Amino acid sequence: MNKANKTPNTNLLQKIWLWMLGIGPGIFCIGYTIGTGSVTSMAKAGSEFGMQLLWVLVLSCIFSWVLMEAYGRYAVVTGQTSIYSFKTKLKGGKWIAYLVVGGIILAQWNSLSGILGLSANAIYEMVIMFFPGLSGDSYWPVLGIAIVLILLMYSLLWVGQYSFFEKVLIVFVTIMGISFIISMFVVLPDPAQMVKGLVPSVPDVPGGRLLVAAFVGTTMAAPTFVVRPLLMKGKGWGPSHTREQSNDALTGAILMLVINLSIMAAATGALYADGKTIEKVMDMVYILEPVAGKFAVALFMTGALSAGLSSVFPILMVAPLLVADYKEGELDIRSTRFKVLTGVACLVGLTVPALGANPIFAQILTQVAAVFVLPLVIACILYLVNQKALMGEQKAGFWLNIGLITAFIFACIISYTGALALIELV
Structure with missing residues (x-):
């Protein structure tokens, strides 16, 4: 009797775990896009402007879905990766590949x-x-914590198995998602604010354009799409996995929207009405405490930490993945090159903690910088997925082309907005 009762529960947990493993490449995409960059941008925007920039988030997630679908379809149909295809199939492809990488x-x-x-x-x-x-x-304790964190992440990379990386990210993303969604319901903002936030507008204040560009930089992150074919190759997906690929792209985009929305909504509900804003990391803790209580704030910060760790892991891998993509078009996670390049990334990662710089401002600036390569990344895949010699019957149709063209125009506008925002800072 006990055994009979236990089996359905076990099967349910197994099904949930297998479902999450089934969206493995999507989990990596969430790792790239929802990190402390998202937490910073969404929380700061929610505290200063409420839900006014919700429209930017929604559009970014829609276009991210389109781009994940395009890059994923190209990968499973052709069996080829992004950077290697740029290099070998585009005019001036070698320089385009250099620029993107x-x-x-x-x-x-x-x-x-x-x-x-x-x-x-x-x-x-x-x-x-x-x-x-x-x-x-706080300088020495924070630096010490940063060193311990980066050493832990680096040691995990020495395992050298794609399936292991997936499972680590699933744990981080799950904790992150649950933490932020619960935090949102603790301090849920007025639903009318969410509806109003779907109407396009840019805050007419210093820093308004900067946040718009940062939103797109952290959600429509170029590595999310460019690395995707290499990850699919590592997972063993081919032409028979076109449906799984499409489901993975859609699920990843929906999870990105839900988690980012919950961060923005939590900051809006707790801070915006009282005119409180976030300038330093400690503001995210102590400003929320009187409204949500210590344990609710701890829940939010647990989500922020999980977001950070879920991003550190794939970002450490981005250089060796892209270099391997350029050279061989193969996923190589056991080579000396992989370990050396991830080690260099670890040292670079310690820059802000070592300098004692304000990580909030540094994070927003780097997210803005990420938007400038986006138009090129979109233009390249737009060309490739429309080549019948490569794609056959799976060549991009009307709706995918409309989505990619619209995403390209949107990326160009945001790049221009980001340039204006950076000029304003000079």
């Missing part, structure tokens, strides 16, 4: 330093919140 690595490594700084600060502030007597000079 260089732009993505630069943006991701810069982002890594801000992510690590935010994650270390999040742990330190959570400890201080429950043990106030430990407060004092």
Whole structure:
């Protein structure tokens, strides 16, 4: 009798776990896009402007879905990867590949330093919140935490198995999603604000354009799409997995929208009405505490930490993945090159904690920088998925082309907006 009762529960848990493993490449995409960059941008926007920038988030997630579908379809139909295809199938492809790889690595490594700084600060502030007597000079404790975190992530990369990386990310993403969604319901904002936020508008204040560009930079992240074919190759997906690929793209985009929306809504409900804003990491803790209580804030910060760790893992991998893609078009996670390049990324990641810089501002700037390579990444896949010699009957149809063209126009507008925002800072 006991055995009979236990089997259905076990089967249900197994089904949930298998379902999450089935969206493995999508989990990596969430790791790239929803990190402390998203937490920073969404929380800061929610605290300052309420739900006004919800329309940017929705559009970014829709276009992310379109791009994941395009890159994923190209991967499973042709069996080829992004950068290698750019190099071999586009006119001037070698230079295009250099530009994409260089732009993505630069943006991701810069982002890594801000992510690590935010994650270390999040742990330190959570400890201080429950043990106030430990407060004092935060520089050395934060730097020490950052070093421990990056060494832990680096040691996990030495396992060298794609399936293992997937499982680690599933744990981080699950904790992150549950934490943020519960936090949103603790301080749920007025639903009318959410509806109003779907009407396009840009905050007419200093820094408004910067946040719009950061929103797109953190949600429509170029490595999300460019690395996707390589990850699918590592998972063993081919022409018979076109449906799984499409489901993976849609599920990944929906999860990105739900988690980012919950962060923005939590900050809006807790801070916006009282005119409180976020400038430093500790603001995300102490400003929320009177509204949500210590344990609700700890839940939110647990989500922020999980977001950071879920991003550190794939970002450490981005340089060796792209270099391997350029050279051989193969997923190589056991080579000396992989271990050396991930080690260099670890050292770069310690920059913000070592300098004691404000990770909030550093993170937003790096997210803005990420938008400039987007139009090129979209234009390349738009060309490739329309080549009948490569795609056959799976060549992009009317709706996919409309989606890609609209995404390209949107990316160009946001790149221009990001350029204006950076000029305003000079």
